[in-house]
Amino acid sequence: xxxxxxxxxxxxxxxxxxxxxxxxEMWQSQRPELVxxxxxxxxxxxxxxxxxxxxxxxxxxxxxxxxxxxxxxxVGLESxxxxxxxxxxxxxxxxxxxxAVLRRxxxxxxxxxxxxxxxxxxxxxxxxxxxxxxxxxxxxPTELKLLVELSRRPGQALSRQQLLRLVWxxxxxxxxxxxxxxxxxxxxxxxxxxxxxxxIRTVRGIGYRLDxxx
Amino acid sequence: xxxxxxxxxxxxxxxxxxxxxxxxEMWQSQRPELVxxxxxxxxxxxxxxxxxxxxxxxxxxxxxxxxxxxxxxxVGLESxxxxxxxxxxxxxxxxxxxxAVLRRxxxxxxxxxxxxxxxxxxxxxxxxxxxxxxxxxxxxPTELKLLVELSRRPGQALSRQQLLRLVWxxxxxxxxxxxxxxxxxxxxxxxxxxxxxxxIRTVRGIGYRLDxxx
DNA sequence: GCCTCGCGTCACAGAATTGCCACAGGCCTT
DNA sequence: AAGGCCTGTGGCAATTCTGTGACGCGAGGC
Numbered sequence: 001x002x003x004x005x006x007x008x009x010x011x012x013x014x015x016x017x018x019x020x021x022x023x024x025e026m027w028q029s030q031r032p033e034l035v036x037x038x039x040x041x042x043x044x045x046x047x048x049x050x051x052x053x054x055x056x057x058x059x060x061x062x063x064x065x066x067x068x069x070x071x072x073x074x075v076g077l078e079s080x081x082x083x084x085x086x087x088x089x090x091x092x093x094x095x096x097x098x099x100a101v102l103r104r105x106x107x108x109x110x111x112x113x114x115x116x117x118x119x120x121x122x123x124x125x126x127x128x129x130x131x132x133x134x135x136x137x138x139x140x141p142t143e144l145k146l147l148v149e150l151s152r153r154p155g156q157a158l159s160r161q162q163l164l165r166l167v168w169x170x171x172x173x174x175x176x177x178x179x180x181x182x183x184x185x186x187x188x189x190x191x192x193x194x195x196x197x198x199x200i201r202t203v204r205g206i207g208y209r210l211d212x213x214x
Numbered sequence: 215x216x217x218x219x220x221x222x223x224x225x226x227x228x229x230x231x232x233x234x235x236x237x238x239e240m241w242q243s244q245r246p247e248l249v250x251x252x253x254x255x256x257x258x259x260x261x262x263x264x265x266x267x268x269x270x271x272x273x274x275x276x277x278x279x280x281x282x283x284x285x286x287x288x289v290g291l292e293s294x295x296x297x298x299x300x301x302x303x304x305x306x307x308x309x310x311x312x313x314a315v316l317r318r319x320x321x322x323x324x325x326x327x328x329x330x331x332x333x334x335x336x337x338x339x340x341x342x343x344x345x346x347x348x349x350x351x352x353x354x355p356t357e358l359k360l361l362v363e364l365s366r367r368p369g370q371a372l373s374r375q376q377l378l379r380l381v382w383x384x385x386x387x388x389x390x391x392x393x394x395x396x397x398x399x400x401x402x403x404x405x406x407x408x409x410x411x412x413x414i415r416t417v418r419g420i421g422y423r424l425d426x427x428x
Numbered sequence: 429g430c431c432t433c434g435c436g437t438c439a440c441a442g443a444a445t446t447g448c449c450a451c452a453g454g455c456c457t458t
Numbered sequence: 459a460a461g462g463c464c465t466g467t468g469g470c471a472a473t474t475c476t477g478t479g480a481c482g483c484g485a486g487g488c
Binding site for chain 1 (some may be wrong): 310315331
């Protein structure tokens, strides 16, 4: 449905269930980061699913409904949901609410980051892991930090100066190959063909840029 | 105003500020459990207050507004609010949202006996017990607290800094091997092969992470 | 077409992290 | 009061990582 497409475009990985039973199954098998539940589902209704999940799991749950009944809101939140959104909802509003719930989840741990997707490369800033085509890639701390900072600003060229400040916490930039060297090491692990980088592009005279594919 | 009366009737203790400046003052002096902010306040606006509070405090914040603009919702949640409610709002709906936010924050209703499962390791945060393959494991208080905090954020990398704050309630991080030592002791009891940890993974340069298996 | 500057690449040695251990002080129990 | 369990600290070694300098190539500019 439309919501799935919109969320995918926002960088979320989405799996959809058609019925309540299916939803419970998928939740158990896939252990999602967050659950968006339509209240009016065929089979078990959203409230009940919410309560069942809550019995054993603290996963963030957002209830979604066409009914704007106040009673519904109260019941929904009482059954353990973290938020309750009334349709129709703008994709970016839903996304903002998702991010807010994720941010708050975990007692407000700072940097409860989200994940960024670049083709088959996934940067999970919460777990601090990187995978390509599902395969985990092992990066050194500096490489990881560099990739994380780049992934926070997709498509934006970052100067060596900026990268030094963000990743190395330096301010001075000598005539140093430092950034280049790290980019090179990163490319060697992340790019399919390191000599022809598709993700981490060089911006001549400036620095580097992490491009979403196509 | 009406909201104040309604909230008081629901059993909350309420203090009201007339202007933005006053709100900031009261927040600092009274340290409330939760803040309900009207966006359109005389003086500093709600968004800004929200951001300022967030700079130093994790107190739950609910934004309240007459405008139902989507942009507003996004901006509000981005400035760190936990929820965003559009007026007019039924008192019991606001109350439900307040309770939901408090519940999520761990201040309000105590955890409804949640347990986290990691393979054959079970962390029961209600009973404060840990079992592996059904066998109870005896942990010291600190080890238990550490495991509980990790289990609350499965798959999320936590820095030593964060762990110190969560488990030890410190803020300073010397060149201390404290976290490492405790992790090591925990691993010795929890991991099948302590030298090859499958559950408590180290994230080099960051800290540790409790992974769900596979 | 040539020249210059910027970038990619590589190897290496010092530096930084982390696992691991032993120990001592503190707290609780007996 | 004595004993035992925790816990925090410091040290050590192994491992990994990082920054640097040198070198060559290729892209733009003239």
